[in-house]
Amino acid sequence: MTDILPEHDSNLPPREVADVMPPHAHSWIGKYVFSQDAKYIAIQYSGTAAAIGLVALVLSWLMRLQLGFPGLFDFITPEAYYQFVTMHGMIMVIYLLTAIFLGGFGNYLIPLMVGARDMVFPFVNMLSYWIYLLAVLVLVASFFVPGGPTGAGWTLSPPQAVLSGTPGGAQSGIILMLVSLILFIIGFTMGGLNYAVTVLQARTRGMTMMRLPLTVWGIFTATVMALLAFPALFVACVMMLFDRLLGTSFFMPTLVELGEKLSYGGGSPIAFQHLFWFFGHPEVYIVALPAFGIVSDLIAVHARKNVFGYRMMVWAIVIIGALSFIVWAHHMYVSGMHPWFGFFFATTTLIIAIPTAIKVYNWILTLWKGDIHLTLPMLFALGFIVTFVNGGLTGLFLGNVVVDVPLSDTMFVVAHFHMVMGVAPIMVIFGAIYHWYPKITGRMLNEAMGQIHFWVTFIGAYAVFFPMHYVGLVGVPRRYFEIGEPAFLTAPVDGLNAFISSAALIVGAVQVLFLFNIFWSLRHGLAAGGNPWRATSLEWQTPETPPRHGNWGDDLPNVYRWAYDYSVPGAPKDYVAQNDPWVPDSGGRRL
Amino acid sequence: MLIAVVLVLIVAGSVAFHLYSPWWWTPIASNWDYIDNTLVITFWITGAVFAAVVLFTAYCVWKFRHRPGHKAEFDPENKRLEWWLTAVTAVGVAAMLVPGLFVWKQFVTVPANASELEVFGQQWNWAYRLPGADGVLGTADAEWVSGENPLGVNPHDRFGKDDLIIEGGEVYLPVDQPVKLLLRSIDVLHNFYVPEFRAKMDMVPGMVTYIWFTPTRTGNFEALCAEYCGTAHPFMRGFVTVVEAAEYQEWLQEQLTFEDYARTASEPATRLAER
Amino acid sequence: MTVILAFLVLVALAAGLWLSQQRLASKPWLETGIAPLAGHGPGRAPGFIFIAVFLAVAGGLFAMLGSAFVMQIDETPWELVPLPGRVWLNTALLLLASLFMQFVVISARAGTTRWLRASLIAASIATLAFLAGQAQVWIALTSGGYPLDGPPAASFFYLITGLHGLHVLGGIIALAAICLRHAGGGDVKALLPGVRLCALYWHGLLAFWLMLFALLQGWGNAFLALCRAAVT
Ligand code: HEM
Ligand SMILES: [Cu+2]
Ligand SMILES: [Cu+2]
DSSP states (O other): OOEEOOOOOTTSOOOSSOOEEOOOOOSHHHHHTSOOOHHHHHHHHHHHHHHHHHHHHHHHHHHHHHHHSTTSOTTOOHHHHHHHHHHHHHIIIIIIIIIIIIIIIIHHHHHHHHTOSSOSOHHHHHHHHHHHHHHHHHHHHTTSSTTOSOOSOTTOOTTGGGSTTSTTTSSSHHHHHHHHHHHHHHHHHHHHHHHHHHHHHOOOTTOOGGGSOHHHHHHHHHHHHHHHHHHHHHHHHHHHHHHHHTOOOSSOOSOEETTEEOSOOSOOHHHHHHHHHHHHHHHHHHHHHHHHHHHHHHHHHHTTSOOTTHHHHHHHHHHHHHHGGGOGGGGOTTTTSOTTHHHHHHHHHHHHHHHHHHHHHHHHHHHTTOOBOOOHHHHHHHHHHHHHHHHHHHHHHHHSHHHHHHHTTBHHHHHHHIIIIIIHHHHHHHHHHHHHHHHHHSBOOOHHHHHHHHHHHHHHHHHHHHHHHHHHHTTOBSSOSOOOOOTTOSSOOHHHHHHHHHHHHHHHHHHHHHHHHHHHHHHHSOBOOSOTTOOOSGGGGOSSSSOOTTSSSSSOOOOOSOTTOBSOTTOSSSBOOTTOOOOOTTOOEEO | OHHHHHHHHHHHHHHHHHHHOSOOOOOOOBSTHHHHHHHHHHHHHHHHHHHHHHHHHHHHHHHTBOOTTOOOOOOOOOHHHHHHHHHHHHHHHHHHHHHHHHHHHHHHOOOTTOEEEEEEEETTEEEEEEOOTTSOOOOBOGGGOBTTBTTOBOTTOGGGTTOEEEOSSEEEEETTOOEEEEEEESSSOEEEEOGGGOOEEEEOTTSOEEEEEOBOSOEEEEEEEOSOOSTTGGGOOEEEEEEOHHHHHHHHHTSEEHHHHHHHHTSHHHHHHHO | OHHHHHHHHHHHHHHHHHHHTSOTTSOGGGEESOOOOSSOOTTOOHHHHHHHHHHHHHHHHHHHHHHHHHHHHHHSOOOOOOOOTHHHHHHHHHHHHHHHHHHHHHHHHHTOHHHHHHHHHHHHHHHHHHHHHHHHHHHHHHHTTOOTTSSHHHHHHHHHHHHHHHHHHHHHHHHHHHHHHTSSSOOGGGGHHHHHHHHHHHHHHHHHHHHHHHHHTTHHHHHHHHHHHHHO
16 A cells, blocks of 8 residues: 655665655645645645634724724624624634644645655545634634624633623524634644654654754644643533533533523533633644744754754753643633632743743844844844744733733733734744745745835834733723723823724735735746755755655655754855765764 | 844834833822832833843844855854853843742732622622621622622521622722722623722632722722623723721711612612612 | 643653653764664554554543543532442443453454454444443433533533543444455454554543543542642
8 A cells, every 4th residue: 555665775774764655646636625745735724824814814903993993983893893802813823823833834844854755644634624624614604693703702711602791602603613613623633643743753764853953843842732732622612512502511600691590500610711721821832832943943044053052942842842731820810710829820930931031042142143144034033033022021021920910901911912922923924934935836935025024014013012012001901892081091092002003904904915925926936946045954955846745756865964054164065954964074973 | 234223223112112101000099019019120120131132133133144255153052151041031030920929929818907898790880798787798699699689698698688788880998998809790700900909800600709909099990890791891890989987987878788778679769769 | 630730741751751762962963974763663653653642632631621520520519420330331341342452453463363353343342332331321310310401510421421432433433444444355464553553542542431430430539639638
């Protein structure tokens, strides 16, 4: 069934992993619709994520229109506003970021970077995408059912999520949301098993874990975390679905809703929050770790320098991944849980800041004495550093339990998480697309359009979210349709809100230019060649660009070195590819 | 090179915005200036780190920009430097965490002389309950809610009979007297938040949560709901009026006990007249 | 959240063990040449790892359910569902199924068709009987005053056994698919990789069930209460 390719060069040590050619598709449908090629699945994932992400972007415009110019747009009712908030948040976090980092970049880069021909289980990988698509369609369907999508907030906290005081709570909005999430998790698990097993079991000869590019480390660790964290959300969704449809009371205590006693009783709303945040916090790092990994590689390639402190970077990724499972309740400091938990969770949360800070230092120290090419990927990487550092530092406010008390549930929180897990990872996604587009299509993206895209996005996003912290500081809560003019505002926030909204509209608009660039450059971009950035990692060493099905020609590549041999003294070029057997004169330690 | 300049401008602009913009938290009216102080410490530390990191990045970008013939240094790691940075970071983090934990200890430890006030949330308005002459709040549960008993006070509990029931969203507090708020909801999550007092906590149906504080100046303060509770969440407002002790006693005299309330509830006209 | 955290400690130990073989402290920039990969002995087929990782995920799911159960039961006054004796019998059936699956592997390895067939049939019957037994328990509970929408402890019983049953059902379907694919060919050994994965999966589901069973009996809460008493 599987055809195992013969060895060509007999001087080499035996392969630990058999060279298996993935099954070839012969029909048109097998190639372009139900493709089992990870590279094609990656494109499908990214395309779908971008499409639904655009919906979320438009929703953010509508929200900003309401907040910036309250009363001007009649069609934005409070119900609609809360539906926008909820769908925007959920789509951005789950259906866009998680899907694009793991389903998109994971699928494209893992096999290429570890030197495999494809994912280990291509069929399961294909199923993963189609279930994801189904999840997205169910989500979209909820916009069209009576009552509209749920307006429960992306945290979906019961009891309100399933009661009639919340849009979609007593209709089908919440049901479709939960079903969609359950589907997403099933689909993701199929993909995630693939990403993890591929990294574990399909690395080519010589590709030890410590030779992997940090991109793979980031995606791999995030995948493992997601595999362990998503079950919590799954359980929470199933239980809430039961509460809503079958009359169980998992999360429902005795309730009086608008004067009427309901038949629920005995459940605990806080239990849901524990389950949700047990998933929700790792989720932050599920998005962040791939971004950390990718940005490390972008910086190294475009500064022509090895990643500074590679070992520390790997350890930091692993430590962050592990610690992020014991900090979840920092989202619950004011939830009414036992106050003594505050001591524990504040401490663990602030401890995570240390490995995170190390990563930041190492990115900057990679720039130090580098040969910095200010290409688009490098610009976006710099944008990432600024926004991530900003968002990470405000995290220290919110993680420090007592400081969180006045700030929690205000716009300060909204500003914080947009900086750290909205803008920063999206900067990395853009940088990564400018970086790998030449490999995916064989052509470069247009530079002029890219420059406009970068500057407007970077400065615009900072202008949106930096002042937003201060809206929260004066006391405006999050999820407020309008604040009015309560006496505690030390200065009216209308002008500031209008400014933020205008900036948000501009930032959103420039994304259209980016999309145009993607399509335009397919035809008109400059031909890129196989390795335009002169990078070392394996994906740039494929025999063809774009890589064909099976990635490598007759032979899998052999790996002789780590992924960061840039500007090595004595080397003939300023980079030495991972599959290049060159040995420095000084020797080093030969294996 | 533009990017180096922009990075510097971002730092300068952010600091200027912080220092000169009029948007700052509202003047405090409770004992929790500790919280404000911790927040200010955190602002200083994080602000310094932000400026240092971004300015250093800008410097690197400018200094090590690509020029023909320029070559990067091969520099895999520097153990000493990394450990130093780790240690310094750990100290900075501890400098924020330790005061924070001390204040949290105070935050969750209610002083023995605190009086009690129950804050009651439901979609989408506030009500309050005070222990009556006996000084003890009767038990209560969503189970008992009815037209005559909107707060669900346990009718079989003798401590509840003299509890004062306060509807209409506004409540009085005596100045300089520590108060423990017992927070209760009968439908969904709410959160009683008066920005001037700094403290806040969710109210969760099925349980009673609490916060405490001491009002330190008189005045009329707006209370918000700070936990999403459905469509009318932003319109769920209340008022806390902090007054001198004498005025507070006067106000207390005007309030209905649970017993009276239940009796008059069946005759709404009388109740309105009494107001 | 004690249950899930305990489970994660186990996962972390396994991960740590694996990481400790990956030479995390080596200095990769000093090494050139083809380095041997660590942890690639025979028998580590991708399928094996796939099922092992999947079991970790499913374990996370059940541990999470267990956590929710323990949390809930602790919060509301202890009100457990009295489990009918039939549950013990079901547990025994699942244990048998797991044993028979091991026999299937042994006889597939030895290549003895007759034993293989017999143990396959026995394993399938035991597994199906387990499922039927669980369904019977549901019926008994529903008619015995513990409907699904009754007190949370009852709802938990249905939810937990239901999700566990679905996983068992999935296993049976996979097993059937593997056997059908090889039904025509005479080579018994061709079955080996497939049934090995199934056996692993069966053992995993058995382990999860034993844990869940203990929790449903209230032993988890009793144990935690004991710990709490010891600490304070
Ligand atoms: C131009 C880009 C964006 C703008 C203008 C924007 C704007 C907003 C606004 C106005 C809110 C509602 C605030 C409130 O009333 O509470 C919001 C909520 C949210 N946004 Fe964004 N956003 C953007 C991008 C993103 C991205 C990239 C993410 C990905 C992480 C994201 C995640 C969220 C989440 C999770 C919420 C919370 C939803 C909730 O409260 O339930 N946003 N955003
Ligand atoms: Cu978190
Ligand atoms: Cu509210």
